[in-house]
Amino acid sequence: DQQVKQNSPSLSVQEGRISILNCDYTNSMFDYFLWYKKYPAEGPTFLISISSIKDKNEDGRFTVFLNKSAKHLSLHIVPSQPGDSAVYFCAASPGGYQKVTFGTGTKLQVIP
């Protein structure tokens, strides 16, 4: 049962343009949402998070938007840079000490 879905396995964007990565979830108990970035042969690294009481969180070039009614979140990267080329994982959790559930990732390629 895939509770966190990233339906686009890959995305290509030109350098300088906006990258939009999407994530859908099914569990209405999820309260915290996180994005991780992963380079080949490395572990995921935390990028940005948002709690369900907010609909937007921004950190530099990265912004996460949350639409609770649609059970959808998105990560915007503006402007995209070649170093952003990586696999991006969406993750969600009900909070507390409960587990974090990850999506299957979207591979972003930023073309110079």
Add this chain to the structure above:
Amino acid sequence: DTAVSQTPKYLVTQMGNDKSIKCEQNLGHDTMYWYKQDSKKFLKIMFSYNNKELIINETVPNRFSPKSPDKAHLNLHINSLELGDSAVYFCASSPSGTSASEQFFGPGTRLTVL
């Protein structure tokens, strides 16, 4: 200095063998985790320890046994390895066990069972 380290990085072994993967974190975190990333790229939690106490134990065969000798270490021992155990195993740590807390991942151990 590596924050979360795992050894070995690659592990190739025969079915039926017993193997261990070691994990160490030098971040002073209270909580450590083991994740499995299978061929479909799902990253699934297996175990979580907070201050050496097991707090998350997902539906994992009991051939997998985590051991936390101290807060900085969480090792994974696997008995009677099967073909389906082939995957990349990631160790992670976080300052607290709460799921809103950022997790720091190790580089992964690629296990191949022949």
